[in-house]
Amino acid sequence: MNILTIIGNGFDLGHSLPTSFDAFIQSNPSVYPKKYATFRGGDGTWTRVELDYGKQLCKILAERSWHDVTEVVEQIISDYGLNEYGEVDYFGFSSDAFEAEYQAIQFRVDLLSEFEKDFQQYLRATCGDAVLCKIVTYNNIRRILNASSRIISFNYTGTIETAYGVTNVDHIHGSVDTSIAIGSGALDEAKESLIDDKCPTIDKFGRDKYGLQELAGYYDYDEEGNRYPKVFIERFFNEVAASATEREAEVFNLLDVKNKDALISRISTIASLGEEHYDRVYIIGHALGVADYSVFDAINKDAEVICLYYSEDKKAEMESTLKSLGFLCTMVPNAEIFR
Numbered sequence: 001m002n003i004l005t006i007i008g009n010g011f012d013l014g015h016s017l018p019t020s021f022d023a024f025i026q027s028n029p030s031v032y033p034k035k036y037a038t039f040r041g042g043d044g045t046w047t048r049v050e051l052d053y054g055k056q057l058c059k060i061l062a063e064r065s066w067h068d069v070t071e072v073v074e075q076i077i078s079d080y081g082l083n084e085y086g087e088v089d090y091f092g093f094s095s096d097a098f099e100a101e102y103q104a105i106q107f108r109v110d111l112l113s114e115f116e117k118d119f120q121q122y123l124r125a126t127c128g129d130a131v132l133c134k135i136v137t138y139n140n141i142r143r144i145l146n147a148s149s150r151i152i153s154f155n156y157t158g159t160i161e162t163a164y165g166v167t168n169v170d171h172i173h174g175s176v177d178t179s180i181a182i183g184s185g186a187l188d189e190a191k192e193s194l195i196d197d198k199c200p201t202i203d204k205f206g207r208d209k210y211g212l213q214e215l216a217g218y219y220d221y222d223e224e225g226n227r228y229p230k231v232f233i234e235r236f237f238n239e240v241a242a243s244a245t246e247r248e249a250e251v252f253n254l255l256d257v258k259n260k261d262a263l264i265s266r267i268s269t270i271a272s273l274g275e276e277h278y279d280r281v282y283i284i285g286h287a288l289g290v291a292d293y294s295v296f297d298a299i300n301k302d303a304e305v306i307c308l309y310y311s312e313d314k315k316a317e318m319e320s321t322l323k324s325l326g327f328l329c330t331m332v333p334n335a336e337i338f339r
Contacts, residue, residue, distance in 0.1 A: 010285025047289030054186030132162035181262030185291030273298035305329040
């Protein structure tokens with residue numbers, strides 16, 4: 001039987017490890033609550049941390065004002081004026097609104113890097129091998145892990161390897177021994193928001209995405225009715241469009257560079273899941289957050305899914321999520337397995 005087991009943070013919590021967001025924040029109460037206040041949202045679970053972080057990024061991008069390039073062009077012409085040839089002394093697209101947006105994104109990307117570094121150090125101190133080799137293990141968990149053809153862990157700890165001696169583990173977001181990546185889904189969501197119609201960073205269809213061709217028609221003649229040479233007007237507006245696109249690309253690249261390796265690994269995992277056919281899938285300790293839907297969606301839908309849940313109020317929600325993803329599932333309380 002080809003068995004896939006997916007592990008989430010509830011797996012570590014079920015082994016009494018202090019891997020929750022709140023436990024980390026309270027490990028340095030004089031610094032972390034204030035420093036990382038921007039990450040805390042909703043119930044403080046990792047699912048909500050990533051979800052709210054992504055919402056913050058998308059909110060900044062959705063409220064951008066500088067991308068109305070036509071207004072900027074008119075301001076440039078108003079400030080500099082067109083000479084007798086229809087040229088303007090213009091050296092690049094600049095905007096205080098753009099700089100403010102860029103700095104807001106930069107702040108959150110840098111803060112995420114610091115968060116990852118501090119959390120990795122915290123896990124090394126609280127969930128290192130010296131701790132893991134002493135934790136209580138469970139026979140039912142051991143049987144599932146030993147029977148699994150593949151294990152995908154969303155955790156950064158080595159609990160499975162050290163406590164259970166199982167090594168075929170794919171840490172999709174990195175591990176404490178290498179590097180960890182938090183918020184990859186949120187970063188990818190923010191990048192996607194830059195490609196939609198409201199914030200068209202990348203125009204695959206060659207459209208006049210800034211509306212500059214239409215605007216250029218209003219500047220064919222000077223105030224005395226003399227026609228400007230078309231080549232100069234077109235050159236000016238083309239320079240504006242190219243410069244604005246370059247600025248948008250700066251924001252996109254800022255998001256793209258962060259955790260790029262982790263995103264590539266995630267894409268590779270999803271692709272490999274689509275190439276396999278599993279008879280049974282165990283989901284242990286995973287909250288089925290929206291950021292990870294793409295991973296679950298890659299699994300064949302005729303697999304027998306056994307999903308563990310930790311509370312009755314979450315049972316119906318998790319079951320509904322799995323059904324919406326196309327799975328028929330059996331819901332099992334943690335208490336039946338963690339023993």
